[in-house]
Structures are given as structure tokens and as C-alpha cells.
């Protein structure tokens with residue numbers, strides 16, 4: 001964490017100020033990735049507060065494995081913030097290409113379509129990663145240190161927010177695609193992810209709520 005006494009120097013503050021600005025990026029796609037990354041970080045936190053404790057010796061090996069995976073997902077999701085910025089900048093750039101002649105129109109349209117595909121696939125990757133974070137949050141809610149079980153609940157909700165948010169970005173970009181097979185393949189995969197993740201998130205939330213009440 002940067003100097004908390006000087007929020008203007010803090011990277012969180014910098015990101016949120018850029019997010020708030022009228023500039024097209026970072027946008028909702030980047031916000032989705034950071035939600036997922038926060039979920040992964042919280043899974044890691046619960047693991048780190050469970051590993052090495054005598055009382056939790058029985059789950060130590062499993063949570064070490066969860067930690068390795070949550071840290072991998074956190075790195076991936078953090079990288080997706082910049083990937084989404086690049087992908088959506090390319091969409092905006094393509095829309096900004098000249099469209100005076102037929103050749104220009106053709107080139108612009110091709111550039112838009114290529115950019116929209118990438119702007120679909122980055123948030124779809126975000127959805128997959130968030131889905132994986134939800135699975136790990138479920139393990140930490142069941143087996144992690146009871147003192148921090150509420151954090152496993154925050155983890156699952158952050159990851160689910162990331163998933164549902166990234167899904168909206170997939171939808172909006174898929175809608176603009178002329179290659180309907182490409183779009184449908186992504187939408188089908190996405191519906192599969194959402195169909196499982198929604199009920200699992202609710203279940204984890206209820207487990208956590210029962211443990212803290």
C-alpha cells in the first residue's frame with residue numbers, strides 16, 4: 001500500500017480517478033477485472049491466516065494449493081485491467097478511423113470487427129477467472145480460519161461482481177459482431193459459467209452467514 005496519508009499518491013486513488021474521468025478507459029471492463037482480483041486477494045488472505053495454525057493442520061495442504069491457485073488468478077486478473085484498457089482503446093480507435101471512401105469504410109469495418117472480438121474475449125477470460133475464484137472462495141468458506149470466514153464471503157461476492165460485470169461487457173461487444181458463430185460460441189460458454197456460479201455464490205454466502213451469526 002502506498003502512503004495512506006497522501007491519497008493523491010496512492011495507486012488505488014489514481015485508478016479510481018481515471019475510472020471516474022470521461023476518458024473511455026479504464027471502463028467497466030477494467031472495473032470487473034479489479035473486482036475479481038480483489039476476490040482472489042481475499043481468498044489468499046484467508047489461506048494465509050489459516051496455513052501454519054495448529055488448529056487447521058488438517059486442511060493445511062489443501063489451503064496451500066488453494067493459495068497457489070488464488071495467487072495465480074490474482075496475477076491474471078490484475079493483468080486483465082491493462083488488457084481490457086488495450087482492447088477497448090482498440091475498439092474506440094477503430095471507430096475513429098476515416099470513412100470517406102469505400103476502401104476506408106471497408107478497412108474501418110474490418111478493424112472494428114477485429115477489435116470487438118478481442119473486447120469480447122478479454123472479459124470472457126475475466127469471467128472464467130472469476131468463476132475459478134468463486135470455487136476457491138467456497139473452499140475457504142468451508143475450511144478456512146473461522147475468525148476470517150466473513151472475508152471468504154466478501155471474496156465470493158467480489159468475484160461474482162467481477163463475473164457478472166465482465167459478462168455485461170461480453171454481451172455488449174458480442175452484440176456488435178457480424179461473425180455470429182464467434183459470438184454465439186462465447187455467449188454459450190458464458191451462460192454455462194453463469195448458470196453454475198450464481199447458485200454457488202448464494203450457497204457460499206449462506207454458509208458464511210450461518211457461521212458468523
Ligand SMILES: Nc1nc(=O)c2c([nH]1)NC[C@@H]1CN(c3ccc(C(=O)N[C@@H](CCC(=O)O)C(=O)O)cc3)C=[N+]21
Pocket residue numbers: 022023024025026027028029030084087088092119120122123169172173
Ligand atoms: N472490454 C470492454 N471494456 C470496456 O470497458 C467496455 C466494453 N468492453 N464495452 C463497452 C463499454 C462502454 N465503455 C465506454 C466507456 C467510455 C466511453 C466514452 O468516454 N465515450 C466518449 C467518447 C470518447 C472518445 O471518442 O474518445 C463519449 O461518448 O463522449 C465510451 C464507452 C467501455 N466499455
